[in-house]
Amino acid sequence: MNRVELIRKNSEFTECMDQINKFEKQRIYCGHDLPHFLDVARIAYIFNLEEDGQIPKELIYAAALLHDVGRAEQYKSDIAHDKAGVEIAQRILHNCEFTNDEIFIIVKAVRGHRGCAGGDKKIGRPEENDILHSKALLLAKYIRKADKLSRPCYTCDAANSCNWQDDKKNLEIIV
Numbered sequence: 001m002n003r004v005e006l007i008r009k010n011s012e013f014t015e016c017m018d019q020i021n022k023f024e025k026q027r028i029y030c031g032h033d034l035p036h037f038l039d040v041a042r043i044a045y046i047f048n049l050e051e052d053g054q055i056p057k058e059l060i061y062a063a064a065l066l067h068d069v070g071r072a073e074q075y076k077s078d079i080a081h082d083k084a085g086v087e088i089a090q091r092i093l094h095n096c097e098f099t100n101d102e103i104f105i106i107v108k109a110v111r112g113h114r115g116c117a118g119g120d121k122k123i124g125r126p127e128e129n130d131i132l133h134s135k136a137l138l139l140a141k142y143i144r145k146a147d148k149l150s151r152p153c154y155t156c157d158a159a160n161s162c163n164w165q166d167d168k169k170n171l172e173i174i175v
Contacts, residue, residue: 002058003058003062003096003097003098004058004061004062004065006095006096006097007062007065007066007092007093007096008034008065010092010095010096012088012091012092012095013065013066013069013092016069016070016071016072016088017033017034019072019075019076020032020033020068020071020072020075021033023071023072023075030151030156032068032071034065036068036150037064037065037067037068038064038065039146039150040064040067040143040146040147040150041060041061041064041065041146042146043145043146043149043150044060044063044064044139044142044143044145044146045057045060045061047142047145047146048060048142053138053139053142055105055135055138055139055142059102059105059106059139060139060142060143062093062096062098062102062106063105063106063109063110063139063143064143064146066085066088066089066092066093066106066110067082067085067109067110067143067147068081068085069081069085069088069089069092069110070082070083070084070085070086070088070110071084071085073085073088082110082111082112083111085110085111086107086110086111089106089107089110090103090107093106093107101132104132104136105132105135105136105139106136106139108132108133108136108137108139108140109136109139109140109143110143111140112136112137112140112144148168148170149170149174150170151169151170152170154170154171154172154173
């Protein structure tokens with residue numbers, strides 16, 4: 001079984017997804033479900049191909065599946081989901097056969113997918129830090145852009161009451 005499928009079937013991941021679904025049951029705005037995560041993965045992968053980013057497809061899909069995994073914690077404890085998702089993602093990735101370097105890249109992308117400063121701090125082994133850090137920042141950029149573009153605000157019935165600023169909304173088809 002591939003490692004992305006291991007994430008999807010991971011008990012902690014499925015529990016987080018169940019909790020998110022419960023919190024968002026009555027939500028009229030964009031949800032955070034598996035179709036959203038897969039849309040983000042596919043769009044991020046397109047960016048990777050177009051820019052020759054050389055990030056392995058499996059890492060892109062893993063980061064996309066995990067980028068909002070901290071949402072349940074945000075709903076419960078008002079902790080930013082990108083921050084809450086770091087520890088959750090680390091545990092899941094360790095259980096899904098990812099290497100320490102891969103975990104570093106994916107987790108930094110989860111933390112940095114909203115453009116937060118915490119995603120930009122250099123951590124880890126100094127001799128490998130620059131390469132891993134660069135890959136993590138590039139992956140975070142792809143996930144951040146894909147996250148926004150995955151939302152068709154231009155067709156949303158709730159767009160007028162959405163609290164996203166207009167400059168953050170996806171108001172047209174981007175080719």
